[in-house]
Amino acid sequence: MVPTLWNDNNQYRRTVLKTMQWLTMLAGICFICINIVKNQWPLAIIEMVAVAFTLAFARARDRTRHLARWTLVYLCLVFLCILLGIWQTRFATGQFIWMPLIPMLAYLLMGKRTGTLLTAAFVLPGLALFLALEWQSNNTLAHGTAISNIALSVLLAWMLSYVYESNREAVVSELQRTAERDPLTGLHNRLHLESVFQQLKVNEKVPYIAMLLVDIDLFKHINDQFGHTAGDEVLRATAKQLRACTRRNDWLFRVGGEEFCVLLPAMASGQAAELAEQLRLRLSASPVAIKGRDIDATISVGLSNWPLDGEQFHDIYQVADTRLYRAKKQGRNQVVAL
Known part of the structure; x- marks a missing residue:
């Protein structure tokens, strides 16, 4: 597509x-x-x-x-x-x-x-x-x-x-x-996130779409303590894990400084929550090695689903963003799907 x-x-x-x-x-x-x-x-x-x-x-x-x-x-x-x-x-x-x-x-x-x-x-x-x-x-x-x-x-x-x-x-x-493309991670950038979502919506083979909003926890602290070079490596490592956990027909975007979005066509909310949890565990178990030092990085994830959580792109995005905020407020390093 x-x-x-x-x-x-x-x-x-x-x-x-x-x-x-x-x-x-x-x-x-x-x-x-x-x-x-x-x-x-x-x-x-x-x-x-x-x-x-x-x-x-x-x-x-x-x-x-x-x-x-x-x-x-x-x-x-x-x-x-x-x-x-x-x-x-x-x-x-x-x-x-x-x-x-x-x-x-x-x-x-x-x-x-x-x-x-x-x-x-x-x-x-x-x-x-x-x-x-x-x-x-x-x-x-x-x-x-x-x-x-x-x-x-x-x-x-x-x-x-x-x-x-x-x-x-x-x-x-x-x-x-x-x-x-985002030059740092090689993922798609936010420029055509909505257009991809709209194309997936009209595809008869896609009855539902799961959206994951992924945010690296305490990323500013990583930059302040270890430098922006280390922060860049954490971003690359997160993008690498996203690729490893998703399918070839899934869409990966870097939508902000430390925030990523994943569109999962034809994936139910339960499966998407399992994938998000797998991603969270992989990242927390894989410290990023920079100049002989291991940097621990974790993520928080908010999940939404089309059409269960709304019909329009901004509705789905807002629900995922709200759940991501809840994951942060509840202590970070977790997935909120409901």
């Missing part, structure tokens, strides 16, 4: 699509008129279909949950119009100014993987047909030069589009990783 924070990383593509759709409809109407006058009905009909689909896509663009599918069909129609237009003119050299648009739009709107497949599906057949027809011409030298120029320009556009999209995806991936 991808957190909502990064789930809609195609917003910039929606913006590009808005401009592209207007240009497509305006250019399409012009070309339809021209091709009807020239009696080129096959191309005019394909262009009518492309314009009609573009209009429908423009109406659905901002609300559809299947943007990639709509975009794929849209690009296939546009690229088909380009190739059919070149074929109708018997692959006249001037028509090939449209060919470099194929890789540019494919990578910009579909990403690296699908963009590569889409480009190959339209560019390679187009170049192959152009090569086959041009090679039959008598003026071999002149047409050979034209073929080389066209092929190189299209392949250069393809290569540059691929490199650009590869670098863009790598940068975005690194920015996402940096933004969503």
Whole structure:
């Protein structure tokens, strides 16, 4: 599951699509008129279909949950119009100014993987047909030069589009990783805690969600007595124990200085309380060794459950926080689940 924070990383593509759709409809109407006058009905009909689909896509663009599918069909129609237009003119050299648009739009709107497949599906057949027809011409030298120029320009556009999209995806991936992770512990940070909770709620395979709020006891005392370096090691050790006690599909967050949150999908309150107790025992039995000294650290845990303790995220969080406060007030180093 991808957190909502990064789930809609195609917003910039929606913006590009808005401009592209207007240009497509305006250019399409012009070309339809021209091709009807020239009696080129096959191309005019394909262009009518492309314009009609573009209009429908423009109406659905901002609300559809299947943007990639709509975009794929849209690009296939546009690229088909380009190739059919070149074929109708018997692959006249001037028509090939449209060919470099194929890789540019494919990578910009579909990403690296699908963009590569889409480009190959339209560019390679187009170049192959152009090569086959041009090679039959008598003026071999002149047409050979034209073929080389066209092929190189299209392949250069393809290569540059691929490199650009590869670098863009790598940068975005690194920015996402940096933004969503706590640099000290490697756990998720609080930034998308609520969005993950909301996604889990709508999953039909998740009838309930347990939430643990975990707080390191007397953490300020650890920092004051042993230094912030020791405090950092205690935080890392706590995160390590959290990973060891939870499942792969559980979500771990560092939500404050010494506070952590754990979301346990499809785990009943009783099981979650047992897991929290196991975590508490493991931490209390595992002093953190720093420069030859053992630092004892314990935790207090507050537990809540969706939907038993409320329907909304802030309700569940508030219940867990209240129970965590009670665990602290009752002497720390304990789990409060009710």
